[in-house]
Amino acid sequence: RRLILIGPPGSGKGTQSPIIKDEYCLCHLATGDMLRAAVAAKTPLGVKAKEAMDKGELVSDDLVVGIIDEAMKKPSCQKGFILDGFPRTVVQAQKLDEMLGKQGAKIDKVLNFAIDDAILEERITGRWIHPSSGRTYHTKFSPPKVPGVDDVTGEPLIQRKDDTAAVLKSRLEAFHKQTEPVIDYYKNKGVVADLHAEKPPKEVTSEVQKVLSS
Numbered sequence: 001r002r003l004i005l006i007g008p009p010g011s012g013k014g015t016q017s018p019i020i021k022d023e024y025c026l027c028h029l030a031t032g033d034m035l036r037a038a039v040a041a042k043t044p045l046g047v048k049a050k051e052a053m054d055k056g057e058l059v060s061d062d063l064v065v066g067i068i069d070e071a072m073k074k075p076s077c078q079k080g081f082i083l084d085g086f087p088r089t090v091v092q093a094q095k096l097d098e099m100l101g102k103q104g105a106k107i108d109k110v111l112n113f114a115i116d117d118a119i120l121e122e123r124i125t126g127r128w129i130h131p132s133s134g135r136t137y138h139t140k141f142s143p144p145k146v147p148g149v150d151d152v153t154g155e156p157l158i159q160r161k162d163d164t165a166a167v168l169k170s171r172l173e174a175f176h177k178q179t180e181p182v183i184d185y186y187k188n189k190g191v192v193a194d195l196h197a198e199k200p201p202k203e204v205t206s207e208v209q210k211v212l213s214s
């Protein structure tokens with residue numbers, strides 16, 4: 001299967017991804033995670049992406065399309081994948097269609113994490129991450145056993161640099177202006193499933209499972 005997860009910052013895309021991946025054996029490609037790794041490693045790509053990311057703006061279409069084009073060549077991604085955080089502009093969606101078209105493939109489902117903006121600040125500012133595994137915690141909604149420490153490895157957790165109330169505002173603006181049109185792009189193709197992303201994580205998981213088994 002070829003799936004896209006789309007939704008505003010903090011809507012739960014990264015939280016649901018590992019569950020979907022384990023259950024449906026897909027490759028998980030998260031452009032945000034890949035860009036953060038490039039920034040941390042100070043690669044040429046990371047250097048170019050950093051400024052936009054720190055401000056909560058989108059990185060250029062060419063850069064992210066390049067990353068996805070490269071990543072989708074992995075053998076584990078040939079039969080199916082979950083795209084988390086891509087495409088985020090209509091241009092990116094068109095490029096993706098072109099890439100898939102060459103292989104005679106297409107997107108099967110777009111999971112739309114629909115949620116009210118008002119809920120997102122609390123989710124974003126309470127988020128803690130274990131960088132090497134991608135495990136995500138929340139101080140209130142899913143706290144680690146020991147504050148600031150990963151349950152599995154005992155390693156320290158970090159907060160994302162863009163997870164402040166001020167940067168969230170720009171990220172939301174980018175979502176409404178540039179990414180919402182992508183949802184319409186796929187609605188016209190009849191592949192969008194709307195989720196109630198404001199519900200607790202387990203209930204969102206059940207909704208995802210229902211959509212994917214139908």
Ligand code: AP5
Pocket residue numbers: 007008009010011012013014015016031032033035052053054056057058059060061064084085086087088089092123124126127128136137138139141142171197198199200201202204
């Ligand atoms: P990216 O990393 O994609 O960030 P984002 O879209 O802002 O999404 P988040 O990762 O913040 O949210 P999420 O939905 O994954 O939330 P999570 O599940 O962790 O992008 C970062 C930046 O990279 C962009 O701003 C841009 O600069 C650049 N970029 C990336 N892709 C790009 C592209 N294609 N084009 C151009 N630029 C690009 O959940 C959040 C918190 O809430 C967690 O603490 C979690 O525990 C908690 N939580 C989750 N679900 C629930 C629930 N149901 N109930 C209660 N709490 C919950």
Ligand code: ZN
Pocket residue numbers: 013014015032
């Ligand atoms: Zn995420």
